[in-house]
Amino acid sequence: MNYQAPVKTTLLEVRDLRTQFQTASGTVKAVDGVSFTIERGERLAVVGESGSGKSAMAMSILRLLTHPGRVVGGEILLDGRDISRLSEGQLNTVRGRLVGTVFQDPMSSLDPVMRISRQMIEPIMRNLRLNRDQARAEAIKWLDKVGIPEPERRIEAYPFEMSGGMRQRVMIAMALASRPQLVIADEPTTALDVTIQAQIVEVLKTLTAEAGSAMMFITHDLGLVARFAHKVAVMYAGRIVEFGRVEDIFANPAHPYTQSLLGTIPSTTMLKSERLPQISGLPPDMRHEITGCAFKDRCAAAHDRCLAEAPRLTDRGHEHTAACWTPHGLEQALATGQQHATRLNKPFEPDGSVVVELNALRKQFATSRKMVVRAVNGVNLRVHKGETLGIVGESGCGKSTVARMLLGLERPTSGDIFIAGLAQMVFQDPAASFNPKMTIGDIVAEPLVVKSRGSKAERLDTVKRLISQVGLDPAFVERYPHQLSGGQRQRVAVARALALNPSVVVADEPTSALDVSVRAQIINLLVDLKEELGISFVFISHDLLTVRYISDRIAVMYLGEVVEYGAAEEVFADPRHPYTRALIDAVPVPDPVVESRRAATPLQGELPSPLNLPKGCAFASRCPMATDRCRAEKPALPDHDLSRQVACHYAH
Amino acid sequence: MAEYTAKKLVQMLITVLGVITLVFFTLRLIPGDAASAMAGDTLSGEALQALREQMGLDEPLVNQYLGFLRDLVTVDLGETITTRIPIAELLLRALPITLSIALATIVLSILISIPLGTLAAFMAHKGRNWLDNGLTGAAMIIDLMPSFWMALVLLLIFSLGLGWFPASGQLNWSDPWALVLRLALPVIVLSLSQVATLARITRTAVLEVLNEDYVRTARSMGWSELRVLFRHALKNAALPIATVVGLSFGNLLGGTVIVEFIFTIPGVGNLLISGINSRDYQLVQTLIVFYALLFVVINFATDLIYKTLDPRVQF
Numbered sequence: 001m002n003y004q005a006p007v008k009t010t011l012l013e014v015r016d017l018r019t020q021f022q023t024a025s026g027t028v029k030a031v032d033g034v035s036f037t038i039e040r041g042e043r044l045a046v047v048g049e050s051g052s053g054k055s056a057m058a059m060s061i062l063r064l065l066t067h068p069g070r071v072v073g074g075e076i077l078l079d080g081r082d083i084s085r086l087s088e089g090q091l092n093t094v095r096g097r098l099v100g101t102v103f104q105d106p107m108s109s110l111d112p113v114m115r116i117s118r119q120m121i122e123p124i125m126r127n128l129r130l131n132r133d134q135a136r137a138e139a140i141k142w143l144d145k146v147g148i149p150e151p152e153r154r155i156e157a158y159p160f161e162m163s164g165g166m167r168q169r170v171m172i173a174m175a176l177a178s179r180p181q182l183v184i185a186d187e188p189t190t191a192l193d194v195t196i197q198a199q200i201v202e203v204l205k206t207l208t209a210e211a212g213s214a215m216m217f218i219t220h221d222l223g224l225v226a227r228f229a230h231k232v233a234v235m236y237a238g239r240i241v242e243f244g245r246v247e248d249i250f251a252n253p254a255h256p257y258t259q260s261l262l263g264t265i266p267s268t269t270m271l272k273s274e275r276l277p278q279i280s281g282l283p284p285d286m287r288h289e290i291t292g293c294a295f296k297d298r299c300a301a302a303h304d305r306c307l308a309e310a311p312r313l314t315d316r317g318h319e320h321t322a323a324c325w326t327p328h329g330l331e332q333a334l335a336t337g338q339q340h341a342t343r344l345n346k347p348f349e350p351d352g353s354v355v356v357e358l359n360a361l362r363k364q365f366a367t368s369r370k371m372v373v374r375a376v377n378g379v380n381l382r383v384h385k386g387e388t389l390g391i392v393g394e395s396g397c398g399k400s401t402v403a404r405m406l407l408g409l410e411r412p413t414s415g416d417i418f419i420a421g422l423a424q425m426v427f428q429d430p431a432a433s434f435n436p437k438m439t440i441g442d443i444v445a446e447p448l449v450v451k452s453r454g455s456k457a458e459r460l461d462t463v464k465r466l467i468s469q470v471g472l473d474p475a476f477v478e479r480y481p482h483q484l485s486g487g488q489r490q491r492v493a494v495a496r497a498l499a500l501n502p503s504v505v506v507a508d509e510p511t512s513a514l515d516v517s518v519r520a521q522i523i524n525l526l527v528d529l530k531e532e533l534g535i536s537f538v539f540i541s542h543d544l545l546t547v548r549y550i551s552d553r554i555a556v557m558y559l560g561e562v563v564e565y566g567a568a569e570e571v572f573a574d575p576r577h578p579y580t581r582a583l584i585d586a587v588p589v590p591d592p593v594v595e596s597r598r599a600a601t602p603l604q605g606e607l608p609s610p611l612n613l614p615k616g617c618a619f620a621s622r623c624p625m626a627t628d629r630c631r632a633e634k635p636a637l638p639d640h641d642l643s644r645q646v647a648c649h650y651a652h
Numbered sequence: 653m654a655e656y657t658a659k660k661l662v663q664m665l666i667t668v669l670g671v672i673t674l675v676f677f678t679l680r681l682i683p684g685d686a687a688s689a690m691a692g693d694t695l696s697g698e699a700l701q702a703l704r705e706q707m708g709l710d711e712p713l714v715n716q717y718l719g720f721l722r723d724l725v726t727v728d729l730g731e732t733i734t735t736r737i738p739i740a741e742l743l744l745r746a747l748p749i750t751l752s753i754a755l756a757t758i759v760l761s762i763l764i765s766i767p768l769g770t771l772a773a774f775m776a777h778k779g780r781n782w783l784d785n786g787l788t789g790a791a792m793i794i795d796l797m798p799s800f801w802m803a804l805v806l807l808l809i810f811s812l813g814l815g816w817f818p819a820s821g822q823l824n825w826s827d828p829w830a831l832v833l834r835l836a837l838p839v840i841v842l843s844l845s846q847v848a849t850l851a852r853i854t855r856t857a858v859l860e861v862l863n864e865d866y867v868r869t870a871r872s873m874g875w876s877e878l879r880v881l882f883r884h885a886l887k888n889a890a891l892p893i894a895t896v897v898g899l900s901f902g903n904l905l906g907g908t909v910i911v912e913f914i915f916t917i918p919g920v921g922n923l924l925i926s927g928i929n930s931r932d933y934q935l936v937q938t939l940i941v942f943y944a945l946l947f948v949v950i951n952f953a954t955d956l957i958y959k960t961l962d963p964r965v966q967f
Binding site: 062066067068088089091092093094096100101103105109110111112113114123126127158160171174 | 777865866868871874964
């Protein structure tokens with residue numbers, strides 16, 4: 001990525017920005033003295049976990065924060081003009097015109113009771129001084145550019161008539177149509193599937209480059225950063241802790257937080273025997289005054305000075321700055337090897353006993369119009385004892401329906417499910433799956449109570465053992481869910497799933513609601529439990545790198561069918577189904593060098609409606625190599641016992 | 653939209669038929685029958701039998717029911733028992749008065765409560781809560797006072813005490829100002845509780861919408877606060893508000909009966925009361941069906957408004 005800005009002129013300069021939230025329990029310094037610049041046409045990625053202040057910072061620039069958030073200090077120079085001093089009325093000539101915005105959740109970011117045309121045309125009329133017909137033509141042109149089919153017709157649609165990916169394209173068209181100098185994109189792809197994410201990122205990248213707009217891209221996904229950014233700002237506890245060009249940040253990270261963050265992501269080549277490096281502990285409570293470095297409690301290289309004095313950003317060469325007292329951050333600590341612990345255990349060896357078997361499993365839902373959705377359309381899968389099966393695929397592929405049937409939450413339309421022993425579940429959002437009025441002890445004990453296992457005292461012992469097994473203090477039994485962090489809650493969810501000694505635990509997106517730094521802790525926990533207890537796991541996720549790392553075998557699902565199955569490393573190293581290949585290609589890899597070499601041809605189109613399944617191969621409508629044979633004749637998955645199965649006529 | 657309207661229309665007709673049936677059979681469940689209840693102890697056996705025949709009570713129940721339906725469909729509502737005035741005529745005379753009160757109440761309470769609730773929500777959203785708190789407090793006080801009591805208090809103070817509004821007397825349609833003065837107090841009494849409900853609903857609905865992502869999107873496009881408030885926030889908040897306006901109309905119909913009685917206004921409410929007092933089954937039965945019809949029509953209108961406000965509404 002040899003980026004050279006045509007003429008180096010500063011577009012945005014933020015100086016000592018401070019944003020605070022006045023809450024009942026204290027003042028949260030969400031943004032605590034942030035300074036940076038964006039050159040014209042440059043793409044800056046702002047990285048950090050939730051609570052790091054990255055979104056608050058981005059929203060502060062256009063003063064889009066709502067009460068109790070308030071910008072309390074600093075300067076925001078856009079083209080040399082301090083927009084932080086402008087009145088609301090004056091700022092409204094900047095919003096949407098000089099600075100466009102794309103938000104995280106496309107499902108809720110468009111007005112549900114207004115047609116797209118109304119939401120798009122009026123800003124264009126105002127900003128580009130066009131009449132209604134001209135503005136309409138302009139809007140249609142942009143809808144076409146962002147890849148919306150039949151834009152003349154779709155412009156009259158309501159948001160609810162479009163998919164999430166399509167709505168996000170509309171948001172991008174709205175943001176770009178007024179030719180802004182800067183686009184602020186706040187996690188624009190987080191709510192989308194990996195294939196759609198790749199398409200959206202490509203659209204944003206191409207169109208802003210074409211228009212010469214600069215972009216500020218807020219994300220927690222380091223893979224996206226590598227694919228997308230020229231520069232990176234890493235935020236932690238309301239401050240920028242490291243800033244620099246993307247190559248430098250990834251090749252020579254200087255701050256321990258950046259170094260740890262890069263380490264926590266499983267790579268495409270990482271060995272399963274390697275333990276995933278994790279950042280211990282939690283981010284600081286921002287309601288309290290932080291003395292010294294905010295990262296000190298989680299840093300292996302912390303010393304006396306870090307406790308007393310907060311480090312400032314210092315020059316590390318090549319526009320690279322980092323805020324750390326130790327010259328190379330964790331480098332020394334990493335070298336001593338305490339971070340890269342290798343697992344002692346043997347890799348998985350099947351002893352032949354089957355724990356879960358699905359035979360010709362089908363699930364159909366009748367919709368209101370007497371049509372049938374084939375959510376799961378003939379799935380055969382086996383999980384052996386102590387094995388982890390990863391199921392991947394886009395939303396709507398049927399992976400969650402398989403999980404629900406495994407747990408008996410849904411009755412199969414036809415086919416058999418065999419489970420040796422008991423299946424238990426870990427959900428995506430632990431906050432939503434717990435009763436807020438129950439203590440952690442009650443939550444974990446609930447399955448035992450339901451099955452009337454043991455006396456009250458025995459149950460308490462079991463609960464305490466389970467809670468310490470998942471790495472929490474047994475004193476947690478007295479606490480309530482809201483007193484725990486997301487990672488801690490997910491540990492409790494795992495403890496509850498283990499309460500009845502299940503033979504298989506089904507985990508549906510167990511890490512996707514968690515921050516990157518906590519995600520690795522949960523993944524390590526699951527792997528440890530598998531090895532300690534010999535439990536089998538069914539791990540459902542859209543995070544392909546995690547699935548590869550945690551799973552022994554992978555099943556790739558498309559439109560209710562398994563299209564490829566095999567050992568995790570093999571499937572990743574040599575995907576044979578075109579869909580698997582497309583999925584893997586869509587995953588951004590946290591390495592700017594790899595990303596810059598990759599051809600940007602994301603998988604086209606979206607998952608077709610499961611209402612009218614095609615006669616031939618379900619993937620034929622999106623497959624780059626589909627032939628007439630594919631459209632006419634359905635490729636079958638070969639016999640069950642093969643270690644590698646591919647449902648494609650042309651698989652090598 | 654046509655399909656939706658047709659579907660709602662069919663639903664409405666079914667509801668109306670259900671109400672008519674329910675009213676008819678409920679009245680037949682009363683011990684004895686309409687004639688004996690009406691006559692009390694005043695009539696002998698033969699005279700009572702004659703009354704029964706006159707009221708058609710000697711016919712089989714099914715025939716009575718069908719006859720009742722036929723009369724309703726052909727708007728042959730019969731006469732009052734005692735005064736022998738056609739019910740249709742009475743209703744036609746009373747209806748404009750009651751509808752004026754109801755309509756004035758709805759318009760007045762919407763005009764007050766929606767701006768008030770919106771302003772309270774807007775200020776609360778900005779962290780200034782005094783209006784919001786005041787509104788909640790005032791609404792609670794209003795809710796605690798029964799409307800008949802409030803009507804009496806206002807009557808005592810403003811009519812009998814200060815003499816600002818006439819407390820009784822004929823309604824004169826040719827003198828609009830006199831009419832306004834005559835109907836002002838009843839409308840104010842009814843509006844108070846409507847405002848209390850509607851302002852709170854508006855406040856909650858608008859405050860919720862102001863926190864929605866699409867409101868932030870609109871602000872990020874550079875639209876002014878007012879435009880965001882009217883174009884986006886109020887338009888979306890209109891959905892729950894319309895629902896509540898439609899439902900509160902039922903309470904309002906009940907309320908008119910009370911205020912018409914207290915302020916001696918010859919509306920449908922007073923007609924109903926006089927029917928009950930004179931045990932005029934035919935009149936009471938007709939008026940109840942009429943009230944139900946009115947309520948169902950209002951609900952139908954609400955459904956149509958709802959559909960135009962929110963394209964997502966299916967059925």
